[in-house]
Amino acid sequence: VVRWTPFIQNYTKPYPWIQLAGHSGGFIAGKEGTVIKKSSEKEALCLQSLMSDLLRPYVPALKGSFVENEVTHIEMQDLLHGFSSSCFVMDCKMGIRTYLEEEVCKQGKARKDLYLKMISVDPSEPTDEENNTKSCTKSRYMIWREQLSSTSSLGFRIEGVKRGMNPPDTDFKKVSSAEDIGSLFAKFINYKRTLQEKYLQRLKAIRTTLECSEFFKRHEMIGSSLLFVHDETDTASIWMIDFGKTNLLDVGVSINHNSEWVLGNREDGYLIGLDNIINIWSNMLL
Ligand code: ATP
Ligand code: MG
Ligand code: MG
Numbered sequence: 076v077v078r079w080t081p082f083i084q085n086y087t088k089p090y091p092w093i094q095l096a097g098h099s100g101g102f103i104a105g106k107e108g109t110v111i112k113k114s115s116e117k118e119a120l121c122l123q124s125l126m127s128d129l130l131r132p133y134v135p136a137l138k139g140s141f142v143e144n145e146v147t148h149i150e151m152q153d154l155l156h157g158f159s160s161s162c163f164v165m166d167c168k169m170g171i172r173t174y175l176e177e178e179v180c181k182q183g184k185a186r187k188d189l190y191l192k193m194i195s196v197d198p199s200e201p202t203d204e205e206n207n208t209k210s211c212t213k214s215r216y217m218i219w220r221e222q223l224s225s226t227s228s229l230g231f232r233i234e235g236v237k238r239g240m241n242p243p244d245t246d247f248k249k250v251s252s253a254e255d256i257g258s259l260f261a262k263f264i265n266y267k268r269t270l271q272e273k274y275l276q277r278l279k280a281i282r283t284t285l286e287c288s289e290f291f292k293r294h295e296m297i298g299s300s301l302l303f304v305h306d307e308t309d310t311a312s313i314w315m316i317d318f319g320k321t322n323l324l325d326v327g328v329s330i331n332h333n334s335e336w337v338l339g340n341r342e343d344g345y346l347i348g349l350d351n352i353i354n355i356w357s358n359m360l361l
Contacts, residue, residue: 092155095166095235095243096300096317103148108156109138112149114319116140119149121294121318128290133281134315154302154314162306164243165263166234166316167352171344172336173226173298174217175320179338185210193219196248225251230348234300236263257355264305266361273311274303275356281313282349285332295322295330295341301352 092110094102105111112118122137136152155162190210193200200219205211224232228251235245236259250256264270281301285291297320305311324330324341332345 090155090160092153093164093237093243095164095237095245096168105138105150105153108153109150110153112151113146114149116147118317118319118321119147121290121321122149122151125290125318129284129288130290130315133284133313154304154312154316158304158310159306159308161239162237162304163239163263164235164237165303166236167231167301167303167348168226168234169231169299169301169343169345169348170297171227171230171342171347172221173320174214175297175322176338176341178217179214181214183213185212186216189213189216192216196223220248223249223251225253225256229253229256229351230344230346231301231352233259238263253351253355257359260355261359261361263303267309268361269309270305270311271356271359271361273305273309274313275353277311277313278349278353278356281315282346282353285346285349291332291345292329293324295324296332296343296345297321299345301349 092102092104101113103111103113119137119140122134125131125134126137135154138150138152140147140149142148155164185205185208187210189212190201190205190208193205193211193216201211205215221227221232224247226232233247233250233256235243235247237243247259250259264274296318298317299315299321300317302314302316303311304313328341330340330342332343333347334340334342334344336342336344
């Protein structure tokens, strides 16, 4: 039996593309249905190996990569393609830390820009020495940021949200409790139970797949995100994105993604974050 599904094909429908993290100019338009990320060879290799992993349905499809001005450009599936312009998008950065072990060890020189960012959030945070030099190191800044948000305590944090036609909101640096995050999730789906169920189903599918994935077993995933997208037709999905700081583990090193991080053990806490996200979505009363 042949079943005909009515559909409208519109290959030229323009829609505004939206970026919730990273620096502006980090992405450019690709061909229909793709975006190009200015990134690294390392991220391209990760996406390439993900194309033959069980996680493939949960990551943007890799279309190709090329080097321009010494920068690796990755052309990948635009996950917003197919959703309406007024779609809702949320980026949750996963893991109990968002910096690499070598970034913590490397003391680096103290920076004025990071000091300014710090006092714009909390003027009482800098130490006397930081106030005197009006600067702070990157590792100091990053560790402070993670304790301020839910990264250290819950293993993930909200990086940005776009709700329909409203401009994106990225001001979640101090959101740290499960209660506050639950309220933001509920507002994100306009308190709709259908969307809660769809997102939960997808989260659980990702959780189950991670347990069997060879890629996940062999990589430390730092600063990677889950991208939530839905629109007014109640189509909803979640993808794993951003493998810029995902590292292949050395032979002999294995992690369980579920333990505390101590310098040297390479644990990323990805599953701690995912389990907390699943719990928060499950406990949401709508
Ligand atoms: P950072 O490391 O600061 O998080 P980045 O430069 O590594 O940023 P990404 O995190 O990969 O960039 O992407 C930034 C944003 O761009 C995401 O939050 C999301 O809104 C959007 N984005 C990234 N990849 C895609 C994609 N394949 N389809 C649709 N949107 C995407
Ligand atoms: Mg990112
Ligand atoms: Mg990144």
